[in-house]
Amino acid sequence: MSGQESELQRCFARVGAEHGFTDVNANWERFKEFKATWKRCSTSAELHITDYMKDSGEDLITDLARGIFGRMGRGGVKEIYSEKLKQHFLSPEFILRNQPLYLRRSRNLAYAQQGRVHDLRTLEQDLHDLGLVKRVPHAYISWTKGDNRQRVGYCSVIMRVVAISRVLDRKEIPSFVPSYVLYHELIHLENGLRFGSYHDREFRERERIHPHHEEAERWLRRIVADPQFR
Numbered sequence: 001m002s003g004q005e006s007e008l009q010r011c012f013a014r015v016g017a018e019h020g021f022t023d024v025n026a027n028w029e030r031f032k033e034f035k036a037t038w039k040r041c042s043t044s045a046e047l048h049i050t051d052y053m054k055d056s057g058e059d060l061i062t063d064l065a066r067g068i069f070g071r072m073g074r075g076g077v078k079e080i081y082s083e084k085l086k087q088h089f090l091s092p093e094f095i096l097r098n099q100p101l102y103l104r105r106s107r108n109l110a111y112a113q114q115g116r117v118h119d120l121r122t123l124e125q126d127l128h129d130l131g132l133v134k135r136v137p138h139a140y141i142s143w144t145k146g147d148n149r150q151r152v153g154y155c156s157v158i159m160r161v162v163a164i165s166r167v168l169d170r171k172e173i174p175s176f177v178p179s180y181v182l183y184h185e186l187i188h189l190e191n192g193l194r195f196g197s198y199h200d201r202e203f204r205e206r207e208r209i210h211p212h213h214e215e216a217e218r219w220l221r222r223i224v225a226d227p228q229f230r
């Protein structure tokens with residue numbers, strides 16, 4: 001067992017014991033997304049913890065264990081991250097260590113802002129110039145490799161990665177369509193980690209500020225329905 005594994009095991013066993021678990025088994029897992037999974041059976045628990053938390057130190061791993069065991073319990077606490085953990089996610093160390101790893105694990109990224117037709121850098125710049133979004137440090141934006149029509153935009157808030165589906169990178173699609181989808185994802189980035197609804201009323205109101213909101217929505221409905229975009 002490596003030093004890091006025993007640190008993880010130690011933290012989770014200790015916190016688990018506070019919650020009545022006598023047999024705790026915690027392992028690092030190379031999940032693409034930042035997540036943890038667990039199985040419990042009476043007083044034993046088996047946990048798989050994202051390895052993006054490796055090297056973050058005993059205090060933060062203990063905080064994460066408290067959050068997870070808190071959620072596992074009855075009437076589970078919803079909030080899984082302590083203030084200290086949230087600060088950690090916002091730190092340059094966290095993003096500089098983990099974003100490259102996340103990008104390597106993302107199989108569907110083109111790793112390019114310049115598409116065949118539309119340039120995401122230009123679209124992003126225009127959104128800034130219009131005062132619609134603020135800059136988020138270390139944000140990484142890319143087209144996807146595949147033409148996904150159902151999910152035209154994707155955002156990992158914690159890894160600060162935004163992906164826009166290549167299906168929108170076509171000459172017959174006006175640039176305000178990818179601009180609108182990019183805008184939607186950049187609002188998520190700006191809002192940061194949240195608990196509860198990501199698309200709350202405030203979000204929807206902000207979305208409508210985009211100058212082509214309605215036209216873009218119409219286009220997106222068409223792209224989902226129209227076989228030519230398959």
Ligand SMILES: [Zn+2]
Nearest residue numbers: 184188198199
């Ligand atoms: Zn969204």
